[in-house]
Amino acid sequence: MIVSPSLLAADSGKYSEEIKEVEKAGLKYLHIDVMDGHFVPNLSFGPNILEGIRSKSKMIFDTHLMIANPSDFVEAFIKAGADIITIHIETSDDIYNLYNICKGNKKGFGLAVSPDTPLENLNRYLKIIDILLIMGIQPGFGGQEFIPKVLERIKEMAVIKKTSNFNYLISVDGGVSEENATDIALAGADILVAGSAIFGKADRSEAVKSLLSGNVIK
Numbered sequence: 001m002i003v004s005p006s007l008l009a010a011d012s013g014k015y016s017e018e019i020k021e022v023e024k025a026g027l028k029y030l031h032i033d034v035m036d037g038h039f040v041p042n043l044s045f046g047p048n049i050l051e052g053i054r055s056k057s058k059m060i061f062d063t064h065l066m067i068a069n070p071s072d073f074v075e076a077f078i079k080a081g082a083d084i085i086t087i088h089i090e091t092s093d094d095i096y097n098l099y100n101i102c103k104g105n106k107k108g109f110g111l112a113v114s115p116d117t118p119l120e121n122l123n124r125y126l127k128i129i130d131i132l133l134i135m136g137i138q139p140g141f142g143g144q145e146f147i148p149k150v151l152e153r154i155k156e157m158a159v160i161k162k163t164s165n166f167n168y169l170i171s172v173d174g175g176v177s178e179e180n181a182t183d184i185a186l187a188g189a190d191i192l193v194a195g196s197a198i199f200g201k202a203d204r205s206e207a208v209k210s211l212l213s214g215n216v217i218k
């Protein structure tokens, strides 16, 4: 199981120290939520912030773009140091082109899907993506409750992955907690994105242990 801590829940006055804490906890991925105030009603990080933390960390920058026009920014985020770029299926009709840009730069490419978007919309891209990010909440804010119906969506995409032999990793983002991590893992998640469940706790190593304390390690 991969755990990708979401920087959105970290102390914004000391990102470098916060990143060191999760590196010390043994984590390899760092989830970076990019918001534009249009696709979601909130603002967060731009490429300049990635560039700043890039020089301080070797973690895999798992960059989640919640922006209305990803085509305008994908290259800037790659240049700033993103390792994986995930865009929302709801935002772009230029997905193959964005995929090609990422692959041309040897970066991972993912698609994210919000809770009310039909999963069928993903069908034609499933064979090319590295990450399928299934939102457990409506995107825009950390600290929300996981929407229970999403468990079925994870299961459905895990079955499709298995039966069709696809390679995508299933990442689950939003509302992941110590209480539901095992169910989410058993449903088929490969990556647990966790903001408040990690940065909301004083001891980040303990928080990661508690998150994985069920039988979630595959």
Ligand code: DX5
Binding pocket: 006, 008, 009, 031, 033, 064, 066, 137, 138, 139, 140, 141, 142, 143, 144, 173, 174, 175, 176, 193, 194, 195, 196, 197
């Ligand atoms: C929400 C973001 C999530 C968020 C998760 O739009 O995509 O990554 O930070 O936060 P928690 O784990 O607190 O729900």
Ligand code: ZN
Binding pocket: 006, 031, 032, 033, 064, 173, 193
């Ligand atoms: Zn996210």
